[in-house]
Structures are given as C-alpha cells and as structure tokens.
Amino acid sequence: TGKTLLAKAVAREAEANFIAIKSSDLLSKWYGESEQQIARLFARARQVAPTILFIDEIDSLVPARGRGMGEPQVTERVVNTILAEMDGLEEMQSVILIGATNRPALVDPALLRPGRFDELVYVPVPGKDGRRRILAIHTSKMPIAKDVDLDDIAKRAERYSGADLEDLVRRAGLYALREHGGLVETVSMKHFERALKDSRASVTPEMEEEYSKMEAALKQNALRVEPIGFVAPGMLTPERDSKHGD
CATH class of the missing domain: 3.40.50.300 (P-loop containing nucleotide triphosphate hydrolases)
Incomplete structure (x- = not known):
C-alpha cells in the first residue's frame, strides 16, 4: 500500500x-x-x-x-x-x-x-480520488484514447493498491501492443476493460476488517504490557497480604 x-x-x-x-x-x-x-x-x-x-x-x-x-x-x-x-x-x-x-x-x-x-x-488502500490520481500518474506517458475514462476505472478498481493499479495500466498497454502487433497509436477503454477482468485487488474485504480490528487492539x-524483565502476572505471591492482612 x-x-x-x-x-x-x-x-x-x-x-x-x-x-x-x-x-x-x-x-x-x-x-x-x-x-x-x-x-x-x-x-x-x-x-x-x-x-x-x-x-x-x-x-x-x-x-x-x-x-x-x-x-x-x-x-x-x-x-x-x-x-x-x-x-x-x-x-x-x-x-x-x-x-x-x-x-x-x-x-x-x-x-x-x-x-x-x-x-x-x-x-x-487508496480511496477513489487517490486511485484516480495514481492512474493519472501511470498513464501520463501512455497514449490513451479519448474514450478512456479514468474516473470510471478508479471507481471500479475498489481496494486496488498502488501496485495493483500500476499492474492494471501495464496490462492494458500490453493488450494494446498484442492487438496492434507492437505498433500502438492509442490504448483504448476496451484494453482497460480487459485488464480489469484479468486483474484483481490484492486486498480483500476480510483483510480490511481484520486490520480495522487490529488497529484498535x-x-x-x-x-x-509488563515492564521489561522476567516477572509475569501470577509469578509472585502476595505473602504480605496473607500474613498481615494489609
């Protein structure tokens, strides 16, 4: 992340x-x-x-x-x-x-x-606005077609990390290369659609729920936590209390 x-x-x-x-x-x-x-x-x-x-x-x-x-x-x-x-x-x-x-x-x-x-x-993982900015960074040097809607891609790429989004853009570029035989003028929305189908988020809803619980605990x-040393609860017996009652 x-x-x-x-x-x-x-x-x-x-x-x-x-x-x-x-x-x-x-x-x-x-x-x-x-x-x-x-x-x-x-x-x-x-x-x-x-x-x-x-x-x-x-x-x-x-x-x-x-x-x-x-x-x-x-x-x-x-x-x-x-x-x-x-x-x-x-x-x-x-x-x-x-x-x-x-x-x-x-x-x-x-x-x-x-x-x-x-x-x-x-x-x-980044929210929708964060995903949109990450996609913009990774596609800044890519010849994307006018039909590519980064806002829509960001909305659909829920729970994608930065690395996942980078992989998504790379996949779309590779699909465009394969389609055009290595000579790519533009990467269109259909290539991103295929990349979305073939990729997945590395963070699951269960993982997010687990981390939210862990954060509070x-x-x-x-x-x-006990002070640094070798004394743990139950190791010492309160002899004074048992002998003198105070």
Whole structure:
C-alpha cells in the first residue's frame, strides 16, 4: 500500500537524510552479529542526523518475545538491542525511526509503548480520488484514447493498491501492443476493460476488517504490557497480604 514510499516522502518533506534497510539485512547467523549491525545502523543514523531511519518488515526483526517464534535467545537479544537504542543511555539525537509491517500483531508490544513507536499509522488502500490520481500518474506517458475514462476505472478498481493499479495500466498497454502487433497509436477503454477482468485487488474485504480490528487492539495491548524483565502476572505471591492482612 505504499508504506516505503510514504517513509521516503516524510524524509523529503522534513529535509532529512533517509536510510532504508530490510530486517533480513540486519539478521545474521553468527552469535552477536545481529546486535552489532543494529548498533552500527543507529550510530550511522546519528552521524548524519537529522535522519529518517526506515526498517521494512520489522515484525521479523522484533517479534514478540515468549511466543516461540524463531530462536528465543536471539530474538530477545535483538529486541533488547532495539529497545536500548530507542530509549537507552544514548539519545536518538534527531533520528526518527519508522518501521513498516503487514503483520503488526507479531511485533513485540514493548516497542509500541510511549517513547518508542509513539504513533501507529494504518496505511490503507487508496480511496477513489487517490486511485484516480495514481492512474493519472501511470498513464501520463501512455497514449490513451479519448474514450478512456479514468474516473470510471478508479471507481471500479475498489481496494486496488498502488501496485495493483500500476499492474492494471501495464496490462492494458500490453493488450494494446498484442492487438496492434507492437505498433500502438492509442490504448483504448476496451484494453482497460480487459485488464480489469484479468486483474484483481490484492486486498480483500476480510483483510480490511481484520486490520480495522487490529488497529484498535494494538494500542491497548501496548499499554497493558509488563515492564521489561522476567516477572509475569501470577509469578509472585502476595505473602504480605496473607500474613498481615494489609
């Protein structure tokens, strides 16, 4: 849905340096190497501050601890390193961290507490006006016929993401190429009609409903998370209450 593009736009509007990295680039099979790479990444971001530091697919880097995902020891060390970099002894110093994920429920709740990822932004698929503008961008250099109605296409392409719309325009162009033997004067509405039939939205109504429920639950879970440590509800017995009754 354009999460990476949105992060780039934030950096451009803020006139800040932009560092983008995938979670897989930070994970290593060698003991302690993942933590060192994370520390080096944050040190580099501080050196060139102001910086927007963008980590894509962050759920694979900082999954919730204690759920048996991945190697528990490695996961806990990586999560603790990220937490220490975000609000440890060394301040962020004009470094803004943005993480993107399609599975926010898998992210460790400790990262969603105030002072870390303060804002949770749900990036939905574009609305009708947004789809119309995206179609206009992708068809700006395409010789489209006068009968092509971008407003009608945008209306019918419900739940299409930016990538889906780009694929739709590409398909229409390919159908026109095949019809005219490689010499295309214009791409007409019939080519877009065929492209609409042969393409589909990558986001389903069920997915949208799931994300809307998840959006409300995430903040509540973050506020209920236990402080960093090894004490969980039920582990401690209130001996004082049982002995003294106060």
